[in-house]
Amino acid sequence: RVPRQVLRQIMLNELLAESSSAESADGNSSTGRAADEGKVKMKWGKRLVSFEDRVSQTGGSTFSCDEGGTGAVSLKFEDGTTEEVDLLVGSDGIRSTVTRTLLVNRKEGGIHTDDGLSYLGIMIILGITDNFAHPLLDERGFYTLDGTHRLFTMPYCGSKLDDILCGKDKNAVEPRRRYMWQFSWYEPDFNKARELSRAGSRALQKEVETRCQGWHEPVLDMVQATSLKNIWGTGLQDRDPHQVMALIPGFRSDGQSRVVVLGDALHAMSCFKGQGANQALADGPLLTSWLEKSSIDSAIRGFMREMAARTGEKVKASRDAATFLHSPRVLEKSEDFAGVRKEMVPDFLNFLEKERIGASLGGKLDSTLCELLAKTGRKYVPAAEVEEDTASSKDMLLEADALACASSGDTAGLRRLPPGIIHCAVDLERRTCLHLAALGGHYFTCRFLLTESFLPCDILDSAGNTPLHSACLGLDSRTMKLLSAVSGESKACWSNNAEGLNPSSFMKK
Numbered sequence: 001r002v003p004r005q006v007l008r009q010i011m012l013n014e015l016l017a018e019s020s021s022a023e024s025a026d027g028n029s030s031t032g033r034a035a036d037e038g039k040v041k042m043k044w045g046k047r048l049v050s051f052e053d054r055v056s057q058t059g060g061s062t063f064s065c066d067e068g069g070t071g072a073v074s075l076k077f078e079d080g081t082t083e084e085v086d087l088l089v090g091s092d093g094i095r096s097t098v099t100r101t102l103l104v105n106r107k108e109g110g111i112h113t114d115d116g117l118s119y120l121g122i123m124i125i126l127g128i129t130d131n132f133a134h135p136l137l138d139e140r141g142f143y144t145l146d147g148t149h150r151l152f153t154m155p156y157c158g159s160k161l162d163d164i165l166c167g168k169d170k171n172a173v174e175p176r177r178r179y180m181w182q183f184s185w186y187e188p189d190f191n192k193a194r195e196l197s198r199a200g201s202r203a204l205q206k207e208v209e210t211r212c213q214g215w216h217e218p219v220l221d222m223v224q225a226t227s228l229k230n231i232w233g234t235g236l237q238d239r240d241p242h243q244v245m246a247l248i249p250g251f252r253s254d255g256q257s258r259v260v261v262l263g264d265a266l267h268a269m270s271c272f273k274g275q276g277a278n279q280a281l282a283d284g285p286l287l288t289s290w291l292e293k294s295s296i297d298s299a300i301r302g303f304m305r306e307m308a309a310r311t312g313e314k315v316k317a318s319r320d321a322a323t324f325l326h327s328p329r330v331l332e333k334s335e336d337f338a339g340v341r342k343e344m345v346p347d348f349l350n351f352l353e354k355e356r357i358g359a360s361l362g363g364k365l366d367s368t369l370c371e372l373l374a375k376t377g378r379k380y381v382p383a384a385e386v387e388e389d390t391a392s393s394k395d396m397l398l399e400a401d402a403l404a405c406a407s408s409g410d411t412a413g414l415r416r417l418p419p420g421i422i423h424c425a426v427d428l429e430r431r432t433c434l435h436l437a438a439l440g441g442h443y444f445t446c447r448f449l450l451t452e453s454f455l456p457c458d459i460l461d462s463a464g465n466t467p468l469h470s471a472c473l474g475l476d477s478r479t480m481k482l483l484s485a486v487s488g489e490s491k492a493c494w495s496n497n498a499e500g501l502n503p504s505s506f507m508k509k
Helices: 004-026 052-057 099-103 160-168 190-197 201-211 220-226 241-246 276-293 296-325 341-355 359-375 392-409 413-415 421-424 434-441 443-451 468-472 475-489 503-508
Strands: 050-055 071-078 081-083 088-090 118-128 144-147 150-159 179-186 231-238 258-262
Touching: 050 052, 050 099, 050 118, 052 071, 088 099, 118 201, 118 296, 118 413, 150 258, 160 443, 160 475, 179 201, 179 220, 190 201, 190 231, 201 220, 201 231, 241 296, 258 296, 276 296, 392 413, 392 421, 392 434, 413 443, 434 443, 434 468, 434 475, 443 475, 468 475, 468 503
Parallel strands: 088 258
Antiparallel strands: 050 071, 071 081, 118 179, 118 231, 144 150, 150 179
8 A cells, every 4th residue: 555645746756757858848948846847837835715617607608728718717715816727626625615615505415515525424533553563463454343333454654674674774763663543433423423523632532442442452552552643533424426516507418617526526435445545546537538539618527427427336335335334234244255165254254253263362363373274174265276287378478477567667567466476477597576676676666576475585596596686786776775684694695696696796896
C-alpha cells in the first residue's frame, strides 16, 4: 500500500515534469518552478467559498469554450480574490463546497438537501499509533469483529527492511513502526454519532477503550499507544451519484454547465470495500478522455453519466458491506480460507476453535498453526497435484514475463504475476528476478522483491554471483546499499564468485 501523501507527491512530480517538458518544447527557458512558469500553473493556499456558472444561467448562449470564449465560471476565494475560468472541476472531497452550492435549497430525493449525504448508521473512529510493535502487526494487520463492532488494522509506516537500513546508516533517524487502526460499530442515531465525533479525541479514545474491554492483545495497548492528535471519528455517510445528478439541471441530458464534480464530491462511499480512492483516481483520466473527443457540453454530460454508472455500483456495494459487517450475520458466514478446501472451511474453523488457535497466540500464531496442521489437520488441505517434470508452457511464458519486468524495473508488472511464478523464474544463467533487478539498478523493484515477494538474497547464479554481486555490477549506489544491508553477515552473500571476486572487491573498484 502507498500512503496517500506519497501518492499525491508522485502525481505532483509527474505534473511538474510534464509542465517542464512543455516549456522545453515551446522553447521557453525555465528559471523557476515549472508549476509557476510552464503550461500547468498552480496556486496554493486558496479556499473556494462560492462560484457562478454563467453557462447554466444563460443556457450556453453566451459562453462557449469550443469557440475560444473565457470566463464561463467565476470563482470567489476566502481571501477575497477572484478568478475567471473555462471549466470548474470540483474535486474537493466529501464536504465539497462545489456540490453543496449546486444542491443548495433543493428539497428532492430524500437526502440531505445541502450536500447530498446520507447517514449509514455506522460510527467510526480512526487512529495512527506512535512507535508501537506487536507480532500480530509486524508487516501485517488483523481484523476482529463481533457482530456489532469491527476493528481493522494495517501498517502505516516502517518495516523490517527500513529497520535494517536504518541500523546500517549512522545518520538515519531511529526507525518507527506505526499502524493505522479503524474501529466502527452500528449506531442508528445520527445525532449521537455527531455528538461523539465533536466530543474531542480523548472522548473518542475512551469510547474505544470501553467498547474493547476484554478483547485480545494488543487491542487496548495499541489504542493507548495512539496520540490524541492522531485520533478522530465521524458518523459514516455516503453520496449516491445518481441521486445527486438528478437534482442538478446542468447534469441532465438537456442541461448545460461548465462545472463538474468528481471523487468524493459526487460519489463518497464507505471504506468497507476499499474503493473510495480507487474510484476517485479513475475519474481524472475519464474526464480527460471525454474532453479530448467531444464538445465541452457533450463531454461533461458523457463524463458524468459514465462516472455515475461506474461508481453508483461501488457506492451501493460499500453501503451493503457497512451493514453486513456490523450485524450478527457476519458471524454466520464462512468465507474462503486460503489453503483450505472450500467445503471444509466450516469444519476447519471449528477445528481452530477447539484447539484454541487465535489472536492470543501473538507471534506464535503462525508456527503453532503450521505444527498442528502437519500433525492432525492435513485433511483440510487440498491434495497436492502431481508435479510434472517440465513446467507448463503457460508457466514458462509467465516466468519470462517476470524476468522481463525485473530487468526493466516494471514493479507494477511483477505485482500482476502470481508469487510462485516470481520465485521460480530464472534465466539461462540461473539469475533470479532479484539478480536482474539489482543489475539494472532498479531500487524500488528490489524492495518489492525482498519485502513482498520474499526472494532470498543468497541465491547464486551460474557464475557464482549473488544479487549483491549484481547490484555492484549495476553501479547504482542505493541498490548496492539496499542489498548490502539485507545481506548482513551472510557468508554466502559476500562470498567469491567464479572469478574470485566478492562484493567488497566490487565496491572498492
